[in-house]
Amino acid sequence: MREAGPVYSACRARRLQLQYRSMVKATNSRRPLVFDQQRLRTAGLVVLLAVLALGFQGTRGIWSPDEGYHAVIARTMLESGEWLIPHVVNQVWLDKPPLSNWGMAAGMWLLGTNEWGARLSHALWYVLTTLLVFVLGRALWDERSGRLAAILYATMVLPFIAANVLTPDTPLTFWTTAAAVAFWFARARSGPEAEWWKVALGVVLALGVWTKGPAALIPCAAMFVFLAATGTLRSFFVSWGMVLGALGFLTIGLSWYAHVGAVVPGALEYVWDNHVAGRLVSASYERHPGLAGAVEVYLPVLLGGTLPASAACWLALKRRWRGVLRRSFWQRLRHSPGDLLVVTWVVVPCLVLAAASSKLPLYVLPVFPTLALVCARLASSEAEARGVPVSWLGLPARLSWPLAVWIAALLALKAAGGVVDTNRDLRQLAAQLRNVVPPAPFEVVCIDLHCEGLVFYLGGAVERVLLASPPYPMFGGNEPLREELRELPEAPYHHLLVYEAKTETALRRRMARYSWLCSEQPIALSHDRRAIVCRAAGEVAAAIAPETHQLGRESPIP
Numbered sequence: 001m002r003e004a005g006p007v008y009s010a011c012r013a014r015r016l017q018l019q020y021r022s023m024v025k026a027t028n029s030r031r032p033l034v035f036d037q038q039r040l041r042t043a044g045l046v047v048l049l050a051v052l053a054l055g056f057q058g059t060r061g062i063w064s065p066d067e068g069y070h071a072v073i074a075r076t077m078l079e080s081g082e083w084l085i086p087h088v089v090n091q092v093w094l095d096k097p098p099l100s101n102w103g104m105a106a107g108m109w110l111l112g113t114n115e116w117g118a119r120l121s122h123a124l125w126y127v128l129t130t131l132l133v134f135v136l137g138r139a140l141w142d143e144r145s146g147r148l149a150a151i152l153y154a155t156m157v158l159p160f161i162a163a164n165v166l167t168p169d170t171p172l173t174f175w176t177t178a179a180a181v182a183f184w185f186a187r188a189r190s191g192p193e194a195e196w197w198k199v200a201l202g203v204v205l206a207l208g209v210w211t212k213g214p215a216a217l218i219p220c221a222a223m224f225v226f227l228a229a230t231g232t233l234r235s236f237f238v239s240w241g242m243v244l245g246a247l248g249f250l251t252i253g254l255s256w257y258a259h260v261g262a263v264v265p266g267a268l269e270y271v272w273d274n275h276v277a278g279r280l281v282s283a284s285y286e287r288h289p290g291l292a293g294a295v296e297v298y299l300p301v302l303l304g305g306t307l308p309a310s311a312a313c314w315l316a317l318k319r320r321w322r323g324v325l326r327r328s329f330w331q332r333l334r335h336s337p338g339d340l341l342v343v344t345w346v347v348v349p350c351l352v353l354a355a356a357s358s359k360l361p362l363y364v365l366p367v368f369p370t371l372a373l374v375c376a377r378l379a380s381s382e383a384e385a386r387g388v389p390v391s392w393l394g395l396p397a398r399l400s401w402p403l404a405v406w407i408a409a410l411l412a413l414k415a416a417g418g419v420v421d422t423n424r425d426l427r428q429l430a431a432q433l434r435n436v437v438p439p440a441p442f443e444v445v446c447i448d449l450h451c452e453g454l455v456f457y458l459g460g461a462v463e464r465v466l467l468a469s470p471p472y473p474m475f476g477g478n479e480p481l482r483e484e485l486r487e488l489p490e491a492p493y494h495h496l497l498v499y500e501a502k503t504e505t506a507l508r509r510r511m512a513r514y515s516w517l518c519s520e521q522p523i524a525l526s527h528d529r530r531a532i533v534c535r536a537a538g539e540v541a542a543a544i545a546p547e548t549h550q551l552g553r554e555s556p557i558p
Contacts, residue, residue, distance in 0.1 A: 045147070045150075045151075048151075048154070048407070049127050049130055049154055050127070051407075051411070052126075052154055052155070052160065052407065052410065052411070053123035053124070053126050053127050053163060054123050055411045055414060055415075056411060056414040056415040056417075056418065057115075057116060057119045057120070057122075057123050057164060057414070058114060058115035058116030058117075058118075058119055059115070059414065059415055059417065059418030060115065060164065060414070060417035060418045060420075060425075061115060061418070061425045061426060061427025061428060062115060062118065062166070062425075062426045062427060062453050062456055062457075063422070063424040063425055063426065063453075064424050064426055064449075064450040064451065064452075064453050065450035065452070065453075066165075066166065066167050067165065067166040067167070067426075067453060068426055068450060068451070068452050068453020068454070068456065069088055069093065069095075069452060069453065070096075070100070070101060070104060070166040070167065070168075071104065071118050071166055071453055071456045072088050072089065072452055072453055072455045072456050073086045073087065073088060073093060073098075073101045073104075074101045074102075074104035074105040074108060074118065075105070075108060075113055075455070075456055076088075076089075076455075077098070077101060077102070077105045078105040078108055078109060078113075083098060083102065084098060084256065084259055084260070085098075085259075085260060085263060085264065086098050086101060088452050088455075089452060089455055089461055089462055089463065090461065091475075091476055092264055092267075092475055092476060093475065094260060094264070094267055094270055094271055094274065094475045095274055095475070096168050096211075096212055096213065097209065097210045097211060097212070097213055097256050098210070098256070099168075099171065099207065099210040099211045100121075100167075100168040100171045100172075100211050100212070103121030103122070103124070103125070103171060104117075104118050104119075104121055104122075104166065106120075106121060107119065107120030107121045113456070115427075118166060118456075119164060119166065121171070122162075122163050122164065122165075122166065122170050122171070123163060125163070125170045125171045125173070125174045126154075126159065126160075126162075126163035126170055128174055129153070129159070129170075129173055129174045129177050129369060130150050130153055130154045131150070132174070132177045132178055132180075132181055132369070133146070133149050133150045133153045133177065133369045133372055133373065134146040134147060134149065134150035135181055136149075136177070136180060136181050136184065136369070136373065137149040137150065137373050137376060139181070139184055139185065139188070140184065140338035140341065140342070140373070141338055141377065141380075144380070144390075145373075145376050145377060145380055146376075148376040148379065148380065148395060149369075149372045149373045149375070149376035149377075150372075151395070151403075152308075152309035152372040152375050152376055152379075153309075153368065153369055153372035155308060155309070155403070155406060155407060155410065156305060156306055156307065156308075156309055156368060156371075156372065157304060157305050157306070157307050157410075158301060158304075158305030158306070158361075158362075158365060158368060159173070159305075159365065159368050160410050160414075161413075161414075162362055162365050164414055164417070165362070167362055168211050168212040169212070169362040169363070169365045169366075170365070171211050171212075172208060172211045172212040172215065172216060172365075172366060173365050173366045173368065173369065175204055175205070175207050175208035175211055175216060176208060176216060176218075176219045176366040176369075177366070177369045178204045179201060179204045179205050179208065179216075179219055180219065180341070180345060180369070180370065182197050182198075182200045182201040182204055183197075183201055183223055183341075184341060185197040186198045186200075186201055186236070186241070187232070187236065187337075188337075194241065195239055195240055195241025195242075195244075196241060197241070198236075198239065198241030198242045198244070198245045199241050199244045199245045199248060200245075201245050202242075202244070202245025202246055202247070202248040202249035203245070203248045203249070203252060205217065205220070205249050205253065206248060206249045206250075206251075206252035206253035207252070207253075209249075209253040209254075209256075210252070210253065210256055213271075213275040213276075214275055214276055215275075215279075215363070218349045218352050218353070218366070219345060219348075219349055219366065221348045221349065221352055222341075222344045222345045222347075222348040222349060225344045225348050226340060226341055226344045226345075229333070229334055229340060229344070230334060230337065230340070257271060266475075267475070270475045273473070274473070274475075278357075278358065278473070279356055279357065279358040280355075280356050280357060280358075281357055282357055287357070287358040287359055287360060288358075288359040288360075289357040289358070289359075290357075291354065293359050294353070294354035294355075294359060297359045297360065297361055298350070298353065298354065298359065298361075298364050301361045301364055302350075302364065302371075305361075305364075305368070306368070306371055306372075306375070308402075308403075308406050309371070309372055309375040309376075309379075310375060313374075313375045313378035313379045313382065339377065341370075342370045342373045342374050342377070343374070345367065345370040346367050346370050346371055346374060349364075349366065349367050350364065350367060379395070379396075383396055421526075422527075423526075423527035423529070426451065426453040426454055426456065426457065427457060428526065429451065429454065429498075429525070429526075429529075430454055430457035430458050432525050432526060433454070433458065433496065433498070433525075433531065434458070436496070436523050436531055436533065437458070437494075437496055438494035438496060438533050438535070438536075440460065441460070441461075441492070441493040441494070441536075442460055442461075442493055442494040442495070442496060443460065443461045443462070443463060443491075443493055443494070443495050443496070444458065444460065444461070444462045444463070444495075444496045444498060445462075445463050445464075445465055445484055445495055445496065445497050445498065446462065446463070446464045446465070446498050446499075447464075447465055447466075447467060447481060447497060447498065447499040447500075447503065447507060448465075448466055448467055448468075448499065448500065448503060449464065449498060449499065449500065449529070450464060451464065451498060452464060461493075463479065463484070464478065465478065465479045465480060465481045465483075465484045466478050466479070466480055466481060467480075467481050467503060467506055467507070467510075481507075481510055482510060485510060485511060485514055488514050488517050488518075488534055488537075489514070489517065489537060490537050491536055491537055492536055492537060493536050494533065494534065494535060494536045495518075495533075495534040496531055496532075496533055496534075497518070497531060497532040497533075497534065498525070498529060498530075498531050499529065499530060499531075499532075500528060500529055500530075501528045501529065501530055502528070504522070504530065511532075514534070517534050517535055518532050518533065518534040518535075519532055519533045519534075
């Protein structure tokens with residue numbers, strides 16, 4: 001029996017070892033099921049973002065004027081190889097730096113010169129911004145808050161629509177959100193890691209300047225207010241990371257302005273007025289100046305553009321709005337850095353934008369990521385206070401189906417843009433002009449109409465001329481109609497004059513001395529527009545028949 005003891009112990013140990021291995025094997029066999037469930041949720045979120053970003057993204061034609069400008073600039077960059085000086089047809093265009101146009105050109109390089117290629121980069125900016133909202137929400141509070149904020153941002157009306165519109169506002173929103181992430185990590189971390197985040201902050205702001213000029217610096221006002229409120233202004237700036245970040249910002253951010261100033265005469269004076277003085281203090285651009293303009297433009301955008309997020313947190317706002325008006329609320333924010341950051345990032349930029357003289361709805365887009373964070377914070381606290389069960393998305397479970405219906409409605413809205421009949425649709429106008437353009441080479445002359453984007457569809461040359469004085473200051477000015485008409489008798493190329501019917505009397509009066517060059521009967525176009533064909537010099541007696549196959553050739557017009 002004594003000898004059986006060790007044998008028995010060894011056998012028992014062996015059995016326990018086999019049982020343990022069996023348990024481990026069973027546990028491991030179950031882990032993929034749990035892991036796959038998490039991966040399935042993540043994959044579902046990614047698929048949702050992809051559907052929102054890419055669904056019907058290229059269905060709608062290019063609309064004038066802004067989309068026409070940027071689409072033509074991107075196409076010209078791709079064809080000419082001139083990436084630093086934007087051009088619309090043959091005219092230098094300095095209203096915006098070129099970074100957002102690079103993204104559009106990259107999409108055209110991948111997918112071709114079409115609406116899908118032009119808008120591909122905006123879908124990517126939209127997705128990346130949504131992911132940054134998630135990262136920031138998780139860093140400020142927790143993962144569920146970040147996930148909910150990302151869903152709210154992706155389904156807000158204004159960010160969703162802006163991702164389908166070719167302006168620099170969507171890429172700018174990515175860079176300003178990235179600046180918020182870098183700023184928070186620079187403040188929340190310590191040691192060399194914090195300093196390198198300050199360097200990243202300077203680089204990100206510089207790339208924002210390359211996207212839409214000094215507008216990228218508006219969030220910096222929120223940073224200053226935040227640092228001053230927390231008493232960390234001096235400690236944040238007196239550091240080697242901030243010095244390197246400032247150097248990176250100045251080196252990268254101002255390099256484009258230095259280049260255009262050296263290459264294009266008069267560029268710096270125009271850029272100063274167009275990017276800074278004209279937008280902030282001058283009413284020369286006639287874009288809703290004054291406080292009344294802020295109420296007229298930004299209030300509807302902030303109320304309607306934040307749907308459905310603003311509706312989801314309405315109950316929380318209703319219960320707390322009195323507390324927001326109390327001084328104690330703002331004092332408590334100093335002890336809640338995450339809440340203070342999102343509040344300052346919304347309030348301060350809105351005040352700056354309201355004070356500026358130039359206002360358009362998309363200018364306020366960069367505050368929407370932090371608005372989504374505010375709405376997520378309110379919705380989470382309300383759900384917790386009321387004991388409402390929430391789904392893995394962070395939303396109350398009962399809102400899952402309404403969210404699905406809302407997403408379907410957003411996609412239907414984007415799809416409807418491809419069939420809506422509007423006078424801004426340049427694809428529609430180009431399709432009509434294909435039947436009436438003269439033999440190449442030709443120039444399309446738009447009289448008091450923004451048709452520059454026709455180059456995206458027709459190629460050749462397109463020019464805008466004015467019957468009266470220019471209402472909007474452009475670099476190089478706008479050519480008056482009388483100067484364009486003087487070129488007709490000696491022009492080696494045909495002209496196609498496009499105008500609105502209401503201006504025909506004034507146009508005919510100015511064209512009286514050149515009527516022998518042009519067709520007597522105008523060609524009717526949609527939306528009460530008309531076209532007149534004027535022959536090239538040396539072909540006065542020649543018949544002008546449409547030659548659709550000539551479209552897209554390079555125009556010899558210098």
